[in-house]
Amino acid sequence: MADLSLETTTKMELIPFGADGRELSAPSGSTILHALRLNGIETPTLCYLETLTPVSVCRVCVVELDGNRTLVPSCSRLLEAGMRIQTDSPRVRLARKLVLELLVSAVDMSLVNEDTRAWMHFYGVDEQRFERGAVPVARSTEPVIEDNPLFVRDYSKCMLCYKCVEACGTDAQNTFAISIKGRGFGASVSTEFSVSLAESACVFCGNCIAVCPTGALMPITEYRLRNEANWRPEDQTVTRTVCPFCGVGCNLELTVQDNRIIKATSPQDHSITHGSLCIKGRFGWEFINQRGEEQPVNSVDQTTMRDGHE
């Protein structure tokens, strides 16, 4: 994955390309997506994440590339000198709109982030597009799996972005507890033989939760609060701290509501974690909660942020 922090990009060779009628340049080795972002052109993404190998399956980031028969995924296609790119042509708009409509028609997308919501609005997504006549519209309707005390899996919200599988595999955790099973519309994320996570190889690092863009994977605390209609982002604060459990020094962001820690994440751009944690950092804060009865956790080093899933 290209390291495109500012220091490194300045050392790289800049190559020229054109996008939406403008003459631009970006460091060689960039993907089209990075090149566009560096030049202030925003592109929607769903299956893409800086810290994971691009799989380019959602196709919401497609752009028109001169000389190419089909649209190309900007998140994995490498920039070449002289490329002519359109990011807002009728073809691109239609493809992005329909891809989002197809997703909403099959998957519960109610918990996607604000960015994605905004893109849906921008492209005029019609959520009822395929609800026509009596032939039932196929949706993913798997029941919520609550098979362990730490997090739930609600695959009716799964858009099959492959991120959790990558995070559990060679891209982060090397545990390989989950994989994609089945084929086509019937494909889904699963442990072997659909056994519970406890029976599987899962080590409950929660790294899959951290990368899930649709809220299909969720800490049980958050799931319960949401079910009780007591998940109140407006009353939440996020506290940055360093994980106390071992000497690695992972950054933690603790989401606090009503003086209790309700969720722990790590920033994706943190040089040690890249967003990953282990079971202790991710779920071990219950005991801090107990200690916190005496000393409120949000009294230290506080930054207020919006929660990723809202």
Place this chain on the structure above:
Amino acid sequence: MDLKYTQASPTPDEKNAIDGFLREQGIPDSFATLSDAEMRMGTSSVADVRVARQYVLPGLHSIQSQFGCVTPGAINWLAMRLGQPAAEVYGTATFYSLFEVAEDAVATLHICDDIGCRAAGTVDPLLNGLAVAGYPEDTPCNGARWKRSPCLGLCAQSPAAYFTTPGNSAGTIAWLDLDNAVRPNTETAISLLQTGLINAAPRLLSIGLAGADPPRLSTLIKFTLNLNLYLEDGGFQALKRARTFTPIQLIDEIDKSGLTGRGGAGFPTGRKWRAVLAEKSPIRYLVCNADESEPGTFKDRTIIENNPYSLIEAMAIAGHACGAKKGWIYIRAEYPEAAARLRKALAEVRTAGLIGAAGAENEIGFDIELSVGAGAYICGEETALLNSIEGKRGEPRNKPPFPSVSGLFGKPTAVNNVETLINALWIVKHGADAYREVGTAQSPGTRLFSLSGSVVAPGVYEAPHGITLRQLIVTAGGLPQGKQLRCVLLGGAAGVFVGLEDLDTELSSEGARAGNVTLGSGVVMVFDTSTDMRAVLKRIAEFFRHESCGQCVPCRIGTVRQEEALKRILHTETPLQEEIELLNQLGSVMCDASICGLGQTASSAIQSGIHRAKLLKSEGNNG
């Protein structure tokens, strides 16, 4: 990497079977006990877990063929022995239609209900007959059941089925019409389900000629199942000659011939080989695509069943040209007879020293391995095929990089169709100039067309490029008495429907471009007015929904929405025009934004059926 497995353990029989299979592959029993570090260091020949993974599919096949199903215990043991995560092996097993991931064995009769058989008129009587006789689909009865299947490549011998039973290592082709004179197809199917016995010898399909005079490929692939006979006929002389040329000389000759791929995409073969040869890599591979799952295509099966040696010779030549020391043939599981003949032929040719260990006749030690699919049309897509050989789910890769740069196990790889390779063999034998003597400027040479549906003599026909559709149909005897032509599907489910006004289309790349059609894999499927074309369109939509790998959104969900729209049209629920507009938009986005050719062509036949052949317009008895 510490892998963890569930408690599910194999039965002693399963364990023995898996261990036996792995021993046959030369994998030491101690493999499972190697430490992680040892495995990564490559201490033993298969100790690289990425390489070990290629035994996953063959391993699953060996389990399923003995026990009739793949149990969790068996998956665990196979995964453990190969150092693979169980979740991934399970994910792979469940990708392929033919693996029965279950606790109990079941025999299955896979009856084709795809469009070629519909065009032949055999589907409805057979399936209705089974339902009436009390055999509903997918309902085991005494351990046997029947299921509908996509095209089995037997369209010219319809109705036919593929029968898998526990203990039958590769499954068998069941000719349901064999004793048609004595009893109806339905009864043959039922007796098969009841007894599990098939006593039908393999039936060969010979290759007809349609203006290919003198015959070309047909001569090369003359029926021979005996290496000595093939050698007496001049077999392997071309290979000997080719090995006296440099790879570049061979590629120049192929380039000069103008040969293009016969697998569907029509890419220039010389250019592909040159790209592979030019890669700076000590290892390159050649892969022969014998997956042949495009509905209506059966020419590759016919080639292999008639003469497996010619393919082996052609591959050895292509391997030399590309600088590949190793070749793979990926054949679909539904072709057990072709696979058996290939396996036997490979052994004979190896014994003769023409392939295999390096020797006088085979200086570089070129060898060929056979890989068998497991029921997935998508595995014909070249990068899905490579993933499948590697033991993964058959999901296509994003391109670039193309296989010529990063293919099998990340090495430069030439992927070629069976018929393409046979053409290359002909060119090495007779030269590029002779090759160009027939055909058209842009499509030199001949082509094997698979003719099926409503014609008197369906089968494979060799014809020079440029023959018209009409001539081809006439050569196959025209339509049966009393039948009236409705339309023709060119290129298969990924192809285009044409109507009566297109019968003079020339079948060549020039003609295809002018007529806005595709030759694809050479499918010519003839429909008469008695076929319910709406049901055919719906079956095509169902095909793509069923065969989508599921990776990308436009195809995974788009093919489902496309099929739903066609179902609504069939039930005339919503205004036709609105549905057609929806289909158009779905079609254009699937075509534009899907990862691979499956999604990109999933709407092609349906769109042409609606707009070009006007198949939704009331006509005949279709309402």
